[in-house]
Amino acid sequence: MASVDLKTGVARDFGEPAPTAVWLRAQADRAGRLIARLLVASALPVALGLLWQVAADRAWVSAQVLPPPAWVLQTSLDLVSGGEIVSAVAISFTRIAYGLLIGASLGFLFGLLIGFSRRADQYFGATFRAIATVPSLGWLPILILLLGIDESLKIVILAKACFVPMAIGIAEGVRNIPPALKEVADVLALPPRTRFLKLTLPAIVPFFFTGLRLSTAQAFVSLIVVEMLAGTDGIGYLMVWGRTLFQLDIVIVGMLVVGVAGFLLDVLLRRLEAHFAAPELRHG
Amino acid sequence: MTLEQVQQKRAAVLRPELRKDNGNAPATAALSIGRVGKSFSLNGSPREILRDVSFTVGKGEIVGVLGASGCGKSTLLRLIVGLDQDYSGRIAVSGEETRGLNRDVAMVFQDHRLFPWLTVAGNVGLALEALDLPGKEKADRIRHYVDLVGLSDYIDAYPKQLSGGMAQRAAIARALVSEPNILLMDEPFGALDSLLRLRLQDELLRIWDRNNVSIVVVTHDIEEALYLSDRVIVLEANPGRIHSVIDVGLDRPRLRDDPHIVSLKRQCLELVLDPPARITS
Numbered sequence: 001m002a003s004v005d006l007k008t009g010v011a012r013d014f015g016e017p018a019p020t021a022v023w024l025r026a027q028a029d030r031a032g033r034l035i036a037r038l039l040v041a042s043a044l045p046v047a048l049g050l051l052w053q054v055a056a057d058r059a060w061v062s063a064q065v066l067p068p069p070a071w072v073l074q075t076s077l078d079l080v081s082g083g084e085i086v087s088a089v090a091i092s093f094t095r096i097a098y099g100l101l102i103g104a105s106l107g108f109l110f111g112l113l114i115g116f117s118r119r120a121d122q123y124f125g126a127t128f129r130a131i132a133t134v135p136s137l138g139w140l141p142i143l144i145l146l147l148g149i150d151e152s153l154k155i156v157i158l159a160k161a162c163f164v165p166m167a168i169g170i171a172e173g174v175r176n177i178p179p180a181l182k183e184v185a186d187v188l189a190l191p192p193r194t195r196f197l198k199l200t201l202p203a204i205v206p207f208f209f210t211g212l213r214l215s216t217a218q219a220f221v222s223l224i225v226v227e228m229l230a231g232t233d234g235i236g237y238l239m240v241w242g243r244t245l246f247q248l249d250i251v252i253v254g255m256l257v258v259g260v261a262g263f264l265l266d267v268l269l270r271r272l273e274a275h276f277a278a279p280e281l282r283h284g
Numbered sequence: 285m286t287l288e289q290v291q292q293k294r295a296a297v298l299r300p301e302l303r304k305d306n307g308n309a310p311a312t313a314a315l316s317i318g319r320v321g322k323s324f325s326l327n328g329s330p331r332e333i334l335r336d337v338s339f340t341v342g343k344g345e346i347v348g349v350l351g352a353s354g355c356g357k358s359t360l361l362r363l364i365v366g367l368d369q370d371y372s373g374r375i376a377v378s379g380e381e382t383r384g385l386n387r388d389v390a391m392v393f394q395d396h397r398l399f400p401w402l403t404v405a406g407n408v409g410l411a412l413e414a415l416d417l418p419g420k421e422k423a424d425r426i427r428h429y430v431d432l433v434g435l436s437d438y439i440d441a442y443p444k445q446l447s448g449g450m451a452q453r454a455a456i457a458r459a460l461v462s463e464p465n466i467l468l469m470d471e472p473f474g475a476l477d478s479l480l481r482l483r484l485q486d487e488l489l490r491i492w493d494r495n496n497v498s499i500v501v502v503t504h505d506i507e508e509a510l511y512l513s514d515r516v517i518v519l520e521a522n523p524g525r526i527h528s529v530i531d532v533g534l535d536r537p538r539l540r541d542d543p544h545i546v547s548l549k550r551q552c553l554e555l556v557l558d559p560p561a562r563i564t565s
């Protein structure tokens with residue numbers, strides 16, 4: 001039988017170790033491809049930046065409404081050195097973390113419940129879907145009356161926003177466990193604990209990550225709006241404050257921060273997903 | 285083999301009489317199926333899948349179940365293993381009537397059905413989860429059975445890294461590791477290319493020789509059924525019922541082109557392709 005390097009998988013060439021020159025060339029190729037990809041991806045932002053600069057130079061829009069990039073850069077440096085941005089980001093991210101932790105965990109459990117139990121789905125499914133269709137912010141007026149505009153309001157709104165996509169994803173994942181593997185688990189008489197750990201959990205990993213990514217995206221959207229409408233701190237509040245002072249540069253800085261943070265978080269979650277969803281990398 | 289023995293074997297011809305044992309099989313039978321019937325309703329109209337199927341499998345015997353597709357062969361295995369408990373008649377394992385999943389019965393499916401996120405060892409070990417074994421013995425057993433199917437070098441490989449034949453071997457190890465008395469195989473080599481199929485048939489016989497497990501192997505491959513089995517049960521369709529039982533009655537190792545097998549094959553072909561009216565003597 002041919003020997004296969006189990007660490008690297010069958011697809012990888014095995015046998016002779018690659019000479020250093022070949023390895024170096026491969027690394028250079030990889031670096032080249034990475035640079036090319038970055039260039040392609042940054043073409044649009046750079047073009048938009050240039051357009052912005054030109055628009056400001058030619059005064060197509062008044063500087064009050066669309067401050068030139070240099071102002072925005074200066075403002076962001078000021079906000080960073082003054083600590084406003086850092087504290088706003090810290091506050092907003094803490095809220096997202098709590099919202100995700102509470103909402104996504106409850107959504108996970110609820111998803112398991114309605115995924116596994118047809119009866120639970122019959123009891124709760126319709127109500128859940130009805131609640132899910134009302135956007136989180138539709139709950140804001142009534143929740144403000146109930147909870148005030150304190151921290152609990154934001155956490156509840158964010159938790160609700162995270163709960164829905166996670167519950168839907170997990171329920172979907174549970175219903176998509178391959179029937180062939182469920183039959184094997186039946187025939188092998190797997191104890192419930194083993195069945196959960198070695199069949200259910202691994203099978204729903206991709207659905208979990210989709211749910212988590214959607215939850216995070218929802219959390220961001222809701223966070224900014226709730227901070228704008230009912231906040232005294234955080235990035236959303238910073239942006240409203242900037243608008244009230246007619247300092248649109250502050251608003252733009254806030255938008256940039258949210259955009260970059262959301263993008264980085266999405267990249268991180270995709271990385272995690274790729275890691276956990278590759279069967280070769282998982283241990284049973 | 286003496287000439288006399290050879291002649292005796294040649295004389296063991298097709299026995300088309302219908303076995304009508306009414307479920308009172310001797311208690312020594314590893315498996316006895318008594319007048320098993322199965323039907324379900326399809327869009328409101330009842331459909332009969334199996335009717336009055338009775339046979340026994342002796343300890344260490346290999347019984348082939350042969351039939352065209354749609355004759356209920358796979359359904360029969362699902363009833364025996366307990367995946368489907370809605371049937372009439374009785375099924376007894378080692379003399380004890382059983383309905384539902386039974387630890388003494390293992391099953392190999394046509395597709396390997398390995399868990400993609402577990403290694404070969406992890407997959408084989410799944411079958412021991414229900415047994416309360418100390419860790420050391422568990423690991424030893426897993427290694428033993430992985431060795432037995434010739435996958436020692438791949439014990440830490442994931443299913444994706446295995447070829448089709450290797451994956452099916454791992455599935456066989458998973459079925460055998462709990463040391464069941466009865467192994468059910470549902471077209472176990474049907475998805476493999478023909479050369480590999482021949483090799484795995486020989487490997488199965490080698491494993492069987494060491495384990496003395498009773499095997500019921502469902503197949504639509506006549507040669508496979510005759511080469512592997514002590515007896516071959518030929519099913520006819522609509523509803524699925526036993527048409528005839530063929531005693532192969534040859535010692536092992538067998539020659540694939542043994543004249544006896546060749547002549548049985550011709551008769552089987554006639555039975556399967558062009559089933560004559562049932563002979564009710």
